[in-house]
Amino acid sequence: MDFIRSMVARDLATGKYDGRVATRFPPEPNGFLHIGHAKSICLNFGIASEHSGGRCHLRLDDTNPDTEKAEYVEAMKRDIQWLGFDWGEHLYHASDYFEELFGFAMRLVDKGLAYVDSSSEAEIRERRGSVTRPGTNSPWRDRPIEENRELFRSMRAGEFPDGSHVLRAKIDMAHPNMVMRDPILYRIRHASHYRHGDDWPIYPLYDFAHCLSDSLERITHSLCTLEFDNNREIYDWLLEHVDAPSPRPEQTEFAALVLEYVVTSKRKLRRLVEDGRVRGWDDPRMPTLAGLRRRGVTPAAIRSLCKMVGVAKTNSRVDVGKLDYAVRNDLNRIAPRAFCVLEPLRVVLTNWPEEREESLTAPAFPPDVGKPGERRLPFGRVVCIDQDDFREEPPPRFRRLSPGRWVRLKHAGLIRCDSVVKDPKTARPVELRCTFEPEVVGGRTARDRGRRVTGTLHWVAERHGVPTVVRLYDRLFTTPDPLAEGDFMDALNPESEQVVPGALVEPSLAGASPGAHYQFERHGYFFSDPVDSWSGRLVFNRTVPLRDGWARGAPQAAAPKEVPDAPGPAATPAAAAPKRKTATVPPEARARFDELCALGVAGAAAASLVRSPGLDALFVAALPSCPEGAGALASWLVNEVAGLSAGDPAGTERLDPAALAALVQSVEDGRLSHRLGRTVLSALLAKGGTFEEVQAGLDLAEISDEDVLRAIVAEIVGEHAEKATAYRNGRTGLLGFFVGEVMKRSRGKADPRIVSRLASEMLAE
Ligand code: ATP
Ligand code: MG
Numbered sequence: 001m002d003f004i005r006s007m008v009a010r011d012l013a014t015g016k017y018d019g020r021v022a023t024r025f026p027p028e029p030n031g032f033l034h035i036g037h038a039k040s041i042c043l044n045f046g047i048a049s050e051h052s053g054g055r056c057h058l059r060l061d062d063t064n065p066d067t068e069k070a071e072y073v074e075a076m077k078r079d080i081q082w083l084g085f086d087w088g089e090h091l092y093h094a095s096d097y098f099e100e101l102f103g104f105a106m107r108l109v110d111k112g113l114a115y116v117d118s119s120s121e122a123e124i125r126e127r128r129g130s131v132t133r134p135g136t137n138s139p140w141r142d143r144p145i146e147e148n149r150e151l152f153r154s155m156r157a158g159e160f161p162d163g164s165h166v167l168r169a170k171i172d173m174a175h176p177n178m179v180m181r182d183p184i185l186y187r188i189r190h191a192s193h194y195r196h197g198d199d200w201p202i203y204p205l206y207d208f209a210h211c212l213s214d215s216l217e218r219i220t221h222s223l224c225t226l227e228f229d230n231n232r233e234i235y236d237w238l239l240e241h242v243d244a245p246s247p248r249p250e251q252t253e254f255a256a257l258v259l260e261y262v263v264t265s266k267r268k269l270r271r272l273v274e275d276g277r278v279r280g281w282d283d284p285r286m287p288t289l290a291g292l293r294r295r296g297v298t299p300a301a302i303r304s305l306c307k308m309v310g311v312a313k314t315n316s317r318v319d320v321g322k323l324d325y326a327v328r329n330d331l332n333r334i335a336p337r338a339f340c341v342l343e344p345l346r347v348v349l350t351n352w353p354e355e356r357e358e359s360l361t362a363p364a365f366p367p368d369v370g371k372p373g374e375r376r377l378p379f380g381r382v383v384c385i386d387q388d389d390f391r392e393e394p395p396p397r398f399r400r401l402s403p404g405r406w407v408r409l410k411h412a413g414l415i416r417c418d419s420v421v422k423d424p425k426t427a428r429p430v431e432l433r434c435t436f437e438p439e440v441v442g443g444r445t446a447r448d449r450g451r452r453v454t455g456t457l458h459w460v461a462e463r464h465g466v467p468t469v470v471r472l473y474d475r476l477f478t479t480p481d482p483l484a485e486g487d488f489m490d491a492l493n494p495e496s497e498q499v500v501p502g503a504l505v506e507p508s509l510a511g512a513s514p515g516a517h518y519q520f521e522r523h524g525y526f527f528s529d530p531v532d533s534w535s536g537r538l539v540f541n542r543t544v545p546l547r548d549g550w551a552r553g554a555p556q557a558a559a560p561k562e563v564p565d566a567p568g569p570a571a572t573p574a575a576a577a578p579k580r581k582t583a584t585v586p587p588e589a590r591a592r593f594d595e596l597c598a599l600g601v602a603g604a605a606a607a608s609l610v611r612s613p614g615l616d617a618l619f620v621a622a623l624p625s626c627p628e629g630a631g632a633l634a635s636w637l638v639n640e641v642a643g644l645s646a647g648d649p650a651g652t653e654r655l656d657p658a659a660l661a662a663l664v665q666s667v668e669d670g671r672l673s674h675r676l677g678r679t680v681l682s683a684l685l686a687k688g689g690t691f692e693e694v695q696a697g698l699d700l701a702e703i704s705d706e707d708v709l710r711a712i713v714a715e716i717v718g719e720h721a722e723k724a725t726a727y728r729n730g731r732t733g734l735l736g737f738f739v740g741e742v743m744k745r746s747r748g749k750a751d752p753r754i755v756s757r758l759a760s761e762m763l764a765e
Contacts, residue, residue: 002311004252008047008221017220017247021054023047024219025080025087026061026094026210029072029194031266032281032288033079035302035323039257042306044223045085057217058087062095063209065191075281079289083299094213095195101204102156104212104242105167105185109148113241114185115141116151118165127173128181134174135181141170155188158201162188167202171237179230180237183207211235212242214249222249225256226315255315257306260480262287262320263488277492278476284529284541285476285496295473296517296527296543298334301326308646317480321608324544325643331517331525331543336364336373339410339458339506340520340540342470344384345429346462349415349436352381357461362411363736367756368675370740374733375508379412382462384504389457390429392420399455401432406446408456410521411733413438414446458521465504469539470526472498505538512538522546547604547639592616599623601634608638614652615642618660625661626668633664636681644682651685659684662691673751706758709742709750713758716741727763735760 001009011017023044027033033041048056058080062068080087108114117124117140129135143151152167154160167186175181185208190201211234214222222235232251239248256264263269264287272278272286281288284295292302304326309318357380364373385401394402401407406416414437421431439446446453474496482491509518514533518526524545532539589610596606596619609616615637626633641660645651663680666672672680672695683694716738717724727734738759742750 003313004043004221004223004254004311005047005050007252008051011220012051019053020218020220021048021051022057022218022220023054023223024057024059024092024214024217026059026213027076028061028064028067028266029069029076030064030067031072031270032075032286032290034264034266034269034289035259035262035287035292035305036257036264038083038289038302039306039309039311040223040225041080041083041085042303043254043311045080045087047221055090056085056087057090057092057219059092059094059213059217061206061210061213062093062193062195063204063206065189065193065203068194070194075290079293082293083289083302092213092217093195094209095193097209097213097216098196098200098204100216101209101212102202104238105204105208106149106152107242108169108185109145109152109167111241112145113170114152114167115143115148115170116155116165117141117168117182117184121163124166124184128178129173131178137173138168138182141173141182152186155186155202156200158190160188162190164188169234169238177230177233179207179234183234207231207234208238211238211249211251212244215239215244219249220247222251224251224253226253226313227256229253253313254311255313257309258315258317259287259320259323260317261475261477261482263477263482268483268488271489272492275489277489282531284471285473287476294527294530295541296331296525297323297327298330298517301330304330310648320475321642322646325639325646327544328525328546329643331519333369333371335517335519335525336375337362337366337521338375338509338518339377339460340468340470340523340526341384341386341458341460341465341504342500342523343387344460344462344465344502344504345387345390346431347383347385347415347459348431348433349381349383350418350433352436354381356380360411361731361733363733365736365740367736367739368752370736370743370752372737372740374731374736375506377411377506377508378461378464380461380463383409383412383459384462384465385409385432385457385459387429389455390417390432392429400457401455406451406453408439408446408453409459410456412459414451414453460504460506462504464507466507466510466538468503468505468509469532469537470500470503470542471529471539472500472542474498503540505540509538514538517543519546596630596634599630601631605631605634605638608642609634612638612642618652618655618657621657622661622664625658626665629661629664629668632668633661636660636664636667636677640678640681641685644678645685648685654686654688655684656688656690659689659691659694666691673753675748675752706754709746709754710758710762712742712745712750713738713755713762716745717759717762724763735763738763 008021012019012021025041025044027037045056048054060073105114117138119138119140124138127136127138151165155165155167165188166184168182168184171180171182173181184205186202186204188201189203192198193200228251235251258264269286269288273281278286282290282294284291305323308322308326357378360377360379361374362377364375365371389400391398391400391402401417403417403420406414408414415434417432417434419433420429421433422428423430441449475493476496477491478493479491482488512528514528515530516528520526525543526540527543529539529541593606593610596609597603601609609619618641619634619637622633623630641652641655663677663684667674667677679698680691680694683698723734723737735756739752739756742755742759743752
């Protein structure tokens with residue numbers, strides 16, 4: 001439980017607010033909500049929902065006529081609901097309290113606690129003093145109460161021009177807290193308010209309006225970010241001196257969510273929009289909730305990020321990789337798999353008859369997701385693969401197609417490249433002439449036939465591929481802290497969006513609707529753009545690549561998921577070399593990166609380790625206990641340890657390197673499934689201990705006894721005779737369905753790999 005929730009629980013226990021919990025989320029409608037606001041929304045609405053009778057108000061803090069708009073109010077409501085929260089009947093506007101606020105100000109004037117200051121803005125600033133120097137009193141400070149009343153009334157009646165007077169609280173110009181040096185409560189502003197038109201020529205300032213709005217709404221816990229620390233004193237002072245009813249709301253501060261490579265400030269985001277540096281508030285590169293939604297980020301992923309980050313009292317920058325991790329975790333279960341070739345390269349299967357076409361089936365989800373569904377993949381003499389998946393002269397660890405090698409076309413069969421046809425002008429390969437072989441020939445697998453298959457590729461039949469526009473996204477800013485120096489606009493990444501015009505997707509996506517998630521195998525998660533797609537022409541935004549790609553100078557393709565042993569050329573140090581100004585990697589980091597690659601760690605994982613000294617230290621400590629598994633160890637560290645320990649930095653300190661090594665080794669040897677491995681890892685991060693202890697303490701009775709599993713598989717196959725027949729008639733994509741059913745029946749305890757094997761054996765009978 002975080003410190004705010006503990007406080008709320010304590011207040012409930014002591015009856016401080018008569019058992020009430022009322023929070024509020026008070027955005028100013030001067031822009032769109034962003035990922036930082038999500039943290040505050042999850043916290044405020046979350047706490048309210050955790051207590052019976054708890055409520056969270058949505059209050060538009062609209063006391064500044066210059067920047068606020070009804071359009072922003074609507075966007076905010078839409079985004080909060082999208083994120084999964086509901087204010088019910090508790091929608092309020094601070095501007096609706098203008099009359100009451102005026103009354104409170106008058107009460108302070110009557111008590112001699114507020115005065116009209118007729119100094120200029122510059123004079124007021126000059127007399128405030130500094131942190132080390134006390135301020136000096138304004139010559140207007142001792143105006144008689146009656147004169148203050150008169151003047152304040154005339155201000156309200158619109159009798160003075162902007163800037164001629166302000167209303168200030170009379171506190172102490174030598175107060176150690178600068179906020180308390182006679183803060184301004186009201187200023188004159190002749191401007192039209194989006195709700196109240198020209199009714200009001202004076203507007204209250206934040207410090208005045210905020211605490212009183214909280215009090216009027218009978219808020220109990222007023223939660224805000226740390227920079228308002230100094231404002232707590234004026235918050236309490238005002239409530240006390242206007243005689244606000246008790247129990248009074250209290251302000252508590254927590255750390256704002258600050259993400260690396262991201263700017264969260266409505267004002268700054270508005271500049272990007274107004275200067276046309278992005279296409280709008282909902283540009284998929286924007287950290288606004290609308291932008292994230294359009295990119296394909298799910299509300300569940302954002303909520304899970306907020307949970308991971310937790311609520312603390314110390315500011316820290318959060319690695320954007322955590323958001324990516326949360327997004328992948330959610331989309332893995334939601335997004336059906338599909339093939340998309342970004343830059344098509346023709347492959348002609350010379351031994352495949354000209355007119356022969358087959359319709360293959362493939363599962364919509366891999367077996368470990370355990371969800372049903374399948375798709376049809378037409379297959380014929382000409383298919384397209386990605387240009388990137390072929391190299392005429394393969395670099396050392398290239399595990400894809402090159403002349404003379406065999407690779408697998410996923411779900412179809414094997415091909416060997418026999419010759420390359422090139423464009424005579426550019427010498428670029430334009431067509432590969434290949435031999436096709438089924439995966440199994442006369443009962444003999446590829447390996448039985450002595451075929452060394454170097455990788456597995458995705459593909460699309462040329463005649464059936466659907467032309468598609470694909471947009472790949474990178475960080476919007478090139479530096480982790482874009483506000484650190486100079487103008488943040490100079491830190492914009494000129495390559496934050498790359499449009500790929502000639503991609504081909506498999507035909508099952510021809511009817512995809514806008515706003516649908518897919519995993520394009522080996523490329524990442526994509527979302528059909530809800531605005532730019534229309535029937536017959538889809539535009540896909542890449543929500544997130546499959547792996548952390550810090551080493552991205554180019555290496556988007558690094559360590560593709562379906563080919564775990566293929567760190568591709570892009571992941572080698574040479575290819576990762578900086579193509580853009582961002583990748584100024586210090587020499588020590590570069591050396592460590594090379595060392596890790598030499599140990600067999602994939603490029604993207606190596607890059608992540610270099611960036612996270614804590615994880616790299618664990619890697620170094622654990623490596624001696626699993627010397628053969630450096631690649632796997634690194635992958636566990638950057639993908640699982642980093643993700644699972646994200647909300648709890650102490651977790652990695654508790655994690656015994658030897659236990660981690662034993663865990664990785666068990667998974668590598670197939671003694672433990674990856675899934676249960678994650679369960680063990682969570683326990684190791686939470687409690688520490690050795691691998692054996694933790695494994696013994698968990699209910700991990702994973703069913704790997706083949707006889708038991710065979711019985712369950714037989715049961716399921718028996719219950720779905722029609723599907724079994726369909727499978728035998730070639731709809732092999734149904735395998736995923738059977739595995740999924742077995743997983744369900746075993747309540748997740750079965751080892752999916754064994755189930756998959758047993759089911760395919762049994763269904764083949
Ligand atoms: P911005 O600078 O983006 O306009 P703000 O704090 O001025 O942000 P408000 O509209 O006043 O924006 O914010 C509404 C609520 O959201 C406030 O309670 C504020 O504390 C909270 N909030 C804003 N940014 C963050 C953030 N990065 N992390 C957590 N909470 C935030
Ligand atoms: Mg603001």
